[in-house]
Amino acid sequence: MSGLGIDASFLDLPFRHLADVALGRAADLGVTHADFRFERVRYQDLHVRDGSLLGTQDSSDVGFAVRVVHGGAWGFASGVVLTEAEARHVAERAVEVARVAAAMTTVPVELADEPVYADVSWTSPYEIDPLEVPVAEKVALLVDFTERLRAHDVVGHATAGLRQVRENKFYADLAGTRTTQQRVRLMPEVTAMGADAERGIFDSMTSIAPPVGRGWEYLVGRPGAGGWDWDAELAEMPDLLAEKLRAPSVEAGTYDLVIHPSNLWLTIHESIGHATELDRALGYEANYAGTSFATYDQLGSLQYGSPVMNVTGDRTAPHGLASIGWDDEGVATQSWDIVKDGVLVGYQLDRVMGRQKPELNDGRSNGCAYADSPGHIPIQRMANVSLQPDPDGPSTEGLIERVERGIYVVGDKSWSIDMQRYNFQFTGQRFYKIEDGRLAGQLRDVAYQATTTDFWGSMEAVGGPETYVLGGAFNCGKAQPGQVASVSHGCPTALFRGVRILNTGEEAGK
Amino acid sequence: MTTSPTPQELVERALEASRSDDAVVIVRTTSSANLRWANNTLTTNGEMSGIQVSVLAFDRRGDGVAVGSVTSAASDLAEVLSLVELADAAARAADVADDAADLVSGVAAPDWAEPPARTSIGVYDAVAPALGTAFGTAGGGGRVLYGFVDHEVATVYVGSTTGLRLRHVQPTGHWACTAKPTSLDQSAWVGGATRDFTDVDPVAFEAELTRRLGWGSRRVDLPAGRYDTVLPPTSTADLMIYLLWISGALDAHDGQSVWSRPGGGTRVGEQVAAPGVRLHSAPAYPGLEAVPFVHTTASSESASVFDNGLPIVPTDWIRDGVLTSLLTSRHSARVTGLPVNPAPDNLVLDVAGGEGMTEDLVAGTERGLLVTSLWYIRVVDPQSMLLTGLTRDGVYLVEGGEITGLVTNFRFNESPVDLLNRFSHAGATELSFSREWGDYFSRTATPALRIPDFNMSSVSQAQ
Numbered sequence: 001m002s003g004l005g006i007d008a009s010f011l012d013l014p015f016r017h018l019a020d021v022a023l024g025r026a027a028d029l030g031v032t033h034a035d036f037r038f039e040r041v042r043y044q045d046l047h048v049r050d051g052s053l054l055g056t057q058d059s060s061d062v063g064f065a066v067r068v069v070h071g072g073a074w075g076f077a078s079g080v081v082l083t084e085a086e087a088r089h090v091a092e093r094a095v096e097v098a099r100v101a102a103a104m105t106t107v108p109v110e111l112a113d114e115p116v117y118a119d120v121s122w123t124s125p126y127e128i129d130p131l132e133v134p135v136a137e138k139v140a141l142l143v144d145f146t147e148r149l150r151a152h153d154v155v156g157h158a159t160a161g162l163r164q165v166r167e168n169k170f171y172a173d174l175a176g177t178r179t180t181q182q183r184v185r186l187m188p189e190v191t192a193m194g195a196d197a198e199r200g201i202f203d204s205m206t207s208i209a210p211p212v213g214r215g216w217e218y219l220v221g222r223p224g225a226g227g228w229d230w231d232a233e234l235a236e237m238p239d240l241l242a243e244k245l246r247a248p249s250v251e252a253g254t255y256d257l258v259i260h261p262s263n264l265w266l267t268i269h270e271s272i273g274h275a276t277e278l279d280r281a282l283g284y285e286a287n288y289a290g291t292s293f294a295t296y297d298q299l300g301s302l303q304y305g306s307p308v309m310n311v312t313g314d315r316t317a318p319h320g321l322a323s324i325g326w327d328d329e330g331v332a333t334q335s336w337d338i339v340k341d342g343v344l345v346g347y348q349l350d351r352v353m354g355r356q357k358p359e360l361n362d363g364r365s366n367g368c369a370y371a372d373s374p375g376h377i378p379i380q381r382m383a384n385v386s387l388q389p390d391p392d393g394p395s396t397e398g399l400i401e402r403v404e405r406g407i408y409v410v411g412d413k414s415w416s417i418d419m420q421r422y423n424f425q426f427t428g429q430r431f432y433k434i435e436d437g438r439l440a441g442q443l444r445d446v447a448y449q450a451t452t453t454d455f456w457g458s459m460e461a462v463g464g465p466e467t468y469v470l471g472g473a474f475n476c477g478k479a480q481p482g483q484v485a486s487v488s489h490g491c492p493t494a495l496f497r498g499v500r501i502l503n504t505g506e507e508a509g510k
Numbered sequence: 511m512t513t514s515p516t517p518q519e520l521v522e523r524a525l526e527a528s529r530s531d532d533a534v535v536i537v538r539t540t541s542s543a544n545l546r547w548a549n550n551t552l553t554t555n556g557e558m559s560g561i562q563v564s565v566l567a568f569d570r571r572g573d574g575v576a577v578g579s580v581t582s583a584a585s586d587l588a589e590v591l592s593l594v595e596l597a598d599a600a601a602r603a604a605d606v607a608d609d610a611a612d613l614v615s616g617v618a619a620p621d622w623a624e625p626p627a628r629t630s631i632g633v634y635d636a637v638a639p640a641l642g643t644a645f646g647t648a649g650g651g652g653r654v655l656y657g658f659v660d661h662e663v664a665t666v667y668v669g670s671t672t673g674l675r676l677r678h679v680q681p682t683g684h685w686a687c688t689a690k691p692t693s694l695d696q697s698a699w700v701g702g703a704t705r706d707f708t709d710v711d712p713v714a715f716e717a718e719l720t721r722r723l724g725w726g727s728r729r730v731d732l733p734a735g736r737y738d739t740v741l742p743p744t745s746t747a748d749l750m751i752y753l754l755w756i757s758g759a760l761d762a763h764d765g766q767s768v769w770s771r772p773g774g775g776t777r778v779g780e781q782v783a784a785p786g787v788r789l790h791s792a793p794a795y796p797g798l799e800a801v802p803f804v805h806t807t808a809s810s811e812s813a814s815v816f817d818n819g820l821p822i823v824p825t826d827w828i829r830d831g832v833l834t835s836l837l838t839s840r841h842s843a844r845v846t847g848l849p850v851n852p853a854p855d856n857l858v859l860d861v862a863g864g865e866g867m868t869e870d871l872v873a874g875t876e877r878g879l880l881v882t883s884l885w886y887i888r889v890v891d892p893q894s895m896l897l898t899g900l901t902r903d904g905v906y907l908v909e910g911g912e913i914t915g916l917v918t919n920f921r922f923n924e925s926p927v928d929l930l931n932r933f934s935h936a937g938a939t940e941l942s943f944s945r946e947w948g949d950y951f952s953r954t955a956t957p958a959l960r961i962p963d964f965n966m967s968s969v970s971q972a973q
């Protein structure tokens with residue numbers, strides 16, 4: 001499956017010549033490794049509020065970076081002036097940075113081997129490039145979304161936003177790899193807000209349509225053929241909001257949870273995705289994003305969750321936000337097991353990690369290096385990390401039927417986890433009381449709190465393939481300087497036993 | 511040989527080239543250098559430079575004004591002229607903007623002709639060798655260091671067809687370091703903001719980290735619960751920044767924030783914090799000097815592209831415990847009936863009568879906790895502004911005014927609005943650095959606060 005082909009206006013840019021100049025200069029200065037990355041990332045953001053356009057913004061990030069290993073140390077520099085002289089200058093600056101760094105580098109930098117890909121290209125699968133659709137058409141759609149919501153009395157205000165990205169990258173290194181790639185992604189979000197004057201409360205209801213690696217067809221296409229069912233979602237949101245405003249406050253305690261993929265993707269992201277990044281497990285994020293409880297010595301023995309837990313890392317999944325052909329170190333992307341039958345069996349790697357742990361993936365990176373702009377250094381970033389469904393698993397209704405006293409959780413909202421990925425707390429868009437296997441109306445003020453291995457250990461069952469949804473995020477943050485990355489997480493609906501539920505009103509002392 | 515045009519030339523040529531009724535051009539040059547380390551060795555590092563040009567075109571019609579906003583890295587005239595064409599076309603294709611207003615007018619500022627300011631890896635000429643020394647000291651003492659230093663100098667130029675020619679240079683630097691013993695069973699953190707790194711000493715911060723790790727020689731397990739808790743200025747900054755960020759007037763007016771008045775309107779004018787509490791911003795605050803005018807490329811709930819060049823003036827958000835201002839553009843000020851108060855890039859919390867430092871508040875605590883660092887703070891309930899988050903890298907038991915041991919980490923659930931009512935003691939305001947947000951919002955001054963009943967909702971095993 002392929003997209004529309006690489007944008008000709010990107011191919012017209014002088015990246016190949018700049019790469020030759022920069023890499024040649026780095027080689028002349030005696031580096032043992034050099035790579036060159038040229039990027040153009042185009043963004044368009046649209047914001048609509050209560051039927052009016054709040055703002056539009058077109059922006060792009062264009063530039064190039066040179067990364068070297070010299071004297072056993074990393075050196076990195078970047079620039080935006082697309083001239084031969086600047087390419088040479090940036091290469092020289094990268095080597096100079098490596099010289100400064102060498103005095104503080106006590107472990108020489110080594111990279112895992114990777115085959116050479118002489119001149120290859122890749123595009124993500126999509127039908128309509130969103131950046132080629134007239135802005136007026138897109139704004140009209142978002143205006144219509146908010147107006148449909150505001151037609152209901154319960155909705156006081158409605159907002160709709162759409163972020164669109166088209167990312168082009170060219171990578172070259174001294175070994176001879178040359179990759180040219182393009183992908184698009186979309187993040188729509190619609191919110192209805194309302195208040196209950198009698199109870200003195202307000203609340204909101206946000207769409208559960210996930211961000212995706214698809215084109216404009218996601219907004220206007222037929223459901224099941226690349227499109228999200230916006231008509232259905234927008235039609236039910238006001239009533240769901242009205243019910244939420246009327247709902248009773250939850251009684252804090254321990255409940256069985258049935259969690260929909262629109263919520264569970266985020267729990268996977270925080271408690272599995274980040275915890276199985278090997279750079280974190282080895283301490284390289286300790287000062288900022290934190291380390292991991294899933295330390296390397298527990299590979300093959302850590303009981304991460306129950307036996308029904310099977311998690312994969314995958315940078316090849318169609319429409320995945322982290323999917324690409326080759327990563328930012330020229331490594332062909334792959335899929336692999338992270339948790340098998342509940343046991344930790346794998347990590348996410350870049351080329352430095354691959355060299356450090358040659359027993360993993362045959363000493364090769366599994367393609368998880370990424371930089372969010374030409375001005376940033378590639379670091380180990382998350383693959384699409386997904387919980388696999390049970391091929392013979394039940395439907396969501398079948399899982400709910402198994403619960404005597406519980407809560408069904410839909411949609412994500414607030415999230416937080418500690419710096420080693422043990423203790424987390426999540427809220428959601430909607431919480432339904434489950435009584436004797438049936439839904440019994442919404443609840444308010446709900447948050448669930450657990451420790452990672454307790455939570456995944458309490459997972460009794462996962463749903464069948466028909467319950468599987470590819471969720472995800474545009475805004476995963478990591479590293480210093482801070483970078484953001486987009487990543488998808490697929491999962492089925494799943495059943496958890498005995499999870500702690502907080503009443504957020506009581507937590508606030510009310 | 512050709513030379514690159516100056517930012518001022520890019521602004522002037524873009525304004526000349528625009529076919530729209532009005533235009534604003536913003537050029538932002540950046541220069542930065544960083545070093546990052548872990549496991550007592552450097553891991554990544556770099557020197558980056560960039561230039562971003564934003565062209566905002568304004569198309570006036572009978573029913574209003576439409577705006578086109580295009581931003582890109584652009585360093586030559588051809589690229590900038592291409593941006594102008596795109597912005598003009600975007601404005602012609604756009605609907606009229608709700609936030610339309612007269613553009614801010616002005617004249618050339620005295621420093622308009624000055625070139626961009628820059629930094630380089632050389633800013634660490636003194637820091638780098640000292641860092642190498644610190645690695646050696648730490649390694650020899652059975653400790654591991656992890657950290658980051660970053661220095662960026664941004665120069666922004668704003669020009670408009672209504673005469674504005676504004677320039678501002680913003681140096682932003684910060685440093686932070688985490689230390690662990692080789693057993694990895696505890697952790698300590700220090701960090702701070704700086705403008706030029708002349709005041710950063712890795713040897714000194716390594717020594718302070720060693721002192722803090724020493725507090726961990728005694729370990730105490732405590733259950734979740736409410737504790738008398740001392741928040742040092744860095745933790746207070748974590749919470750106050752979030753308080754500022756949720757203080758948009760439009761959200762409050764729409765009934766969607768803690769600053770919403772039940773039944774409609776905002777809580778401006780209400781007593782929301784203890785008497786004597788003052789939360790304020792001022793671009794010229796000593797040590798926290800920040801950009802004094804609006805420069806924005808997109809309109810939002812609390813910003814407007816029509817406000818480019820508008821002065822950011824000293825503003826009290828809370829004065830003597832009374833909510834006095836919320837974040838507004840001229841547009842949201844009109845909608846809400848509040849004064850115009852654009853978003854600032856610094857924040858100060860003062861408490862009348864506050865004196866002493868963290869150590870003084872600790873000395874006055876009979877039994878409680880010292881929480882040196884907060885993390886992963888998120889809104890749980892906007893109505894009460896309930897935040898959740900965690901302690902990290904150093905929670906210490908205080909007994910009889912002394913630090914007597916290391917305590918496990920906790921998840922907290924608390925509202926900063928409540929905290930500003932419930933604190934029992936406040937220190938003097940000092941320059942501070944938010945652990946969680948400091949990489950993005952580093953210009954804060956806050957006091958240490960002592961909270962008599964801080965809600966530690968559960969224990970975190972992280973260490």
